[in-house]
Amino acid sequence: MESDTVVKVQSLKKWFDLSSGIVESLLSRKERYVKAVDGVTFDIKRGEIFGLVGESGCGKTTTGRLIMGVTEPTEGQVFFDGVDLITIKDREEVKKLALKRQMFFQDPYEYLSPWLTVKDTLAEPLRIHDLVSDKDEELEKVLEIMETVDLTPVEMLLPKYSYELSGGQRQRVVIARALLLNPSFIVADEPVSMLDVSIRVGILNLLLDMKKKFSITILFITHDIAVSRYMCDRIGVMYLGKIVERGPTETIINKPLHPYTQALLSAVPVPDPKISRSEIPIKGRIPTSTYDFPGCRFAPRCPYAEDHCARGESELVEVANDHFVACPRAQGSA
Amino acid sequence: MELLEVKDLRTHYLTPFGAVKAVDDISFKLKKNMSLGFAGESGCGKTTVALSIMRILPYPGKILGGEVLFKGIDILKMNEAELRQVRWKGISTVFQGAMASLNPLFKVGRQIADPIMIHEDVKKKEAHSRANELLELVGIDASRADNYPWELSGGMRQRVMIAMGLACNPDVIIADEPTTALDVIVAHQVMELIKDIREKLDLSMILITHDISVIAQTCDELAIMYAGKIVELSTVSTMYESPLHPYTDALISSFPNIKEKKRQLKSIAGNPPDLINPPPGCNFNPRCTYAQDICRSEEPALDQIGDNHSVACHFWEEIVAKR
Numbered sequence: 001m002e003s004d005t006v007v008k009v010q011s012l013k014k015w016f017d018l019s020s021g022i023v024e025s026l027l028s029r030k031e032r033y034v035k036a037v038d039g040v041t042f043d044i045k046r047g048e049i050f051g052l053v054g055e056s057g058c059g060k061t062t063t064g065r066l067i068m069g070v071t072e073p074t075e076g077q078v079f080f081d082g083v084d085l086i087t088i089k090d091r092e093e094v095k096k097l098a099l100k101r102q103m104f105f106q107d108p109y110e111y112l113s114p115w116l117t118v119k120d121t122l123a124e125p126l127r128i129h130d131l132v133s134d135k136d137e138e139l140e141k142v143l144e145i146m147e148t149v150d151l152t153p154v155e156m157l158l159p160k161y162s163y164e165l166s167g168g169q170r171q172r173v174v175i176a177r178a179l180l181l182n183p184s185f186i187v188a189d190e191p192v193s194m195l196d197v198s199i200r201v202g203i204l205n206l207l208l209d210m211k212k213k214f215s216i217t218i219l220f221i222t223h224d225i226a227v228s229r230y231m232c233d234r235i236g237v238m239y240l241g242k243i244v245e246r247g248p249t250e251t252i253i254n255k256p257l258h259p260y261t262q263a264l265l266s267a268v269p270v271p272d273p274k275i276s277r278s279e280i281p282i283k284g285r286i287p288t289s290t291y292d293f294p295g296c297r298f299a300p301r302c303p304y305a306e307d308h309c310a311r312g313e314s315e316l317v318e319v320a321n322d323h324f325v326a327c328p329r330a331q332g333s334a
Numbered sequence: 335m336e337l338l339e340v341k342d343l344r345t346h347y348l349t350p351f352g353a354v355k356a357v358d359d360i361s362f363k364l365k366k367n368m369s370l371g372f373a374g375e376s377g378c379g380k381t382t383v384a385l386s387i388m389r390i391l392p393y394p395g396k397i398l399g400g401e402v403l404f405k406g407i408d409i410l411k412m413n414e415a416e417l418r419q420v421r422w423k424g425i426s427t428v429f430q431g432a433m434a435s436l437n438p439l440f441k442v443g444r445q446i447a448d449p450i451m452i453h454e455d456v457k458k459k460e461a462h463s464r465a466n467e468l469l470e471l472v473g474i475d476a477s478r479a480d481n482y483p484w485e486l487s488g489g490m491r492q493r494v495m496i497a498m499g500l501a502c503n504p505d506v507i508i509a510d511e512p513t514t515a516l517d518v519i520v521a522h523q524v525m526e527l528i529k530d531i532r533e534k535l536d537l538s539m540i541l542i543t544h545d546i547s548v549i550a551q552t553c554d555e556l557a558i559m560y561a562g563k564i565v566e567l568s569t570v571s572t573m574y575e576s577p578l579h580p581y582t583d584a585l586i587s588s589f590p591n592i593k594e595k596k597r598q599l600k601s602i603a604g605n606p607p608d609l610i611n612p613p614p615g616c617n618f619n620p621r622c623t624y625a626q627d628i629c630r631s632e633e634p635a636l637d638q639i640g641d642n643h644s645v646a647c648h649f650w651e652e653i654v655a656k657r
Binding site for chain 2: 230272
């Protein structure tokens with residue numbers, strides 16, 4: 001029986017060691033780390049799109065990579081369909097689970113080989129994983145997936161190389177390649193931030209269609225909270241390696257509780273001259289993630305910070321149905 | 335007399351494969367103390383407009399025709415010495431990607447002071463104290479003048495670029511995607527800064543961006559560019575209330591708006607045309623849902639249809655009637 005939760009992430013941490021070599025590590029007592037992901041907990045339900053939203057350097061991409069298993073965590077657990085991905089040893093099982101998870105990235109150009117045509121790019125994963133028995137079946141599958149992601153006219157695009165395609169077409173090839181292996185879970189890391197607006201919506205709508213059609217679960221990583229609202233059922237807002245607020249997207253957009261979420265929302269430019277944006281109360285900028293925080297990471301910039309904020313770290317607490325926030329003040333006011 | 339008037343500007347890139355018609359017969363006016371936004375997708379020619387005005391086109395770009403009148407004098411006919419009087423003092427630019435525009439080998443204070451020394455007859459000491467004032471104006475502590483660009487954050491670098499743009503008290507500032515590489519909160523702060531400074535210094539501005547929501551929040555007028563042409567030109571509020579060109583309409587409705595109810599976003603089918611061989615007739619016709627035969631043969635002119643509102647579409651009246 002399949003459970004409701006596809007991905008479960010628990011107290012996940014990834015610290016990148018900054019000590020530059022053996023000499024420094026012998027001489028200096030203090031170890032320096034970039035705490036890219038520093039204790040993140042969330043789960044993704046079957047068939048939903050969960051969004052991780054935050055500014056650059058907040059750890060959203062690293063979290064995606066940790067779930068994909070392409071980066072080893074420092075601490076914590078990742079469960080996929082109930083299996084602990086960190087402790088699993090059986091190689092066959094690892095391979096099976098790897099096939100079920102696919103990822104695609106911001107810049108499709110970087111992930112497409114300039115030496116392969118669209119046909120070969122799409123056929124390659126089928127060959128590697130022995131999913132087809134002969135050339136005819138291979139072509140049939142490639143054509144089918146191209147139709148699905150609207151890479152048309154198919155005959156014209158099949159022999160093209162990635163540099164001959166437009167940005168939107170390239171991203172569609174990347175999506176098609178991921179879908180070919182019938183994944184049940186996809187990590188989409190900023191899939192539209194390189195694309196022009198008129199093309200962007202096409203890709204977003206394609207992903208929404210795919211989610212419905214194949215009931216795929218998606219982790220959607222973006223810096224753009226307006227896009228996350230369009231795409232996601234639930235979101236987690238990240239700041240310096242931590243989720244500061246998590247819950248259903250509409251709840252968070254309409255009633256943001258964490259001061260950082262509020263700032264992020266009021267900074268979004270609105271395509272309507274009649275609406276003037278409210279002042280953002282926060283000051284300063286994101287400190288480097290090597291900085292050691294005894295208390296709440298947002299306290300140095302927070303307009304409501306009090307003495308106790310600099311001491312104990314605030315943990316996520318459920319303030320309403322499925323709405324979690326890591327701020328004592330917000331928890332009190334909810 | 336307008337502060338800046340561009341008439342029938344035509345700038346092509348003469349590549350071995352043919353002429354890329356990046357800017358094709360563009361006309362617009364910038365009034366004093368006003369801000370005009372240029373919006374469009376990448377490759378629509380909006381940056382080329384800025385480069386043509388400043389006459390800093392890279393090879394193989396060439397201005398083939400038109401006039402750029404700054405206070406009534408044609409910039410395109412100026413010699414280098416006259417041009418130097420316009421650049422920085424008359425019109426200055428703030429480009430995107432501050433790291434690429436700042437020299438990593440020089441302290442930022444000096445980089446701001448340099449143009450002041452070159453363009454105005456002042457001593458080094460005075461130029462540097464002006465540079466410090468400018469840094470304070472853009473919200474950077476004057477002590478940071480001794481920092482190198484790579485010692486500053488992305489937002490601070492962009493502020494330094496703005497300070498440089500203001501160094502010689504220009505009448506017009508051209509900002510090309512000034513916030514594109516920045517995170518939302520920093521981008522918001524930089525845009526607010528530009529707004530404040532414009533009010534303080536009576537500055538006119540041309541803002542170039544792919545993000546029309548940024549223009550909606552900062553500009554008085556808006557020009558929508560598509561494939562080397564202005565397809566619609568109007569005040570920002572008119573444009574949002576009643577966009578007339580099908581492309582403008584599509585562009586506005588493809589932006590998610592966080593303040594209104596969630597709605598289905600529509601994409602624009604197809605891709606922008608190849609500017610070496612643009613389609614006959616209206617450049618937008620292959621992607622336009624209203625296109626008819628006349629659109630495929632005859633190019634629509636940018637017609638003035640009301641106070642401060644021009645549109646280049648054969649069917650704008652019918653589109654309005656349908657609403």
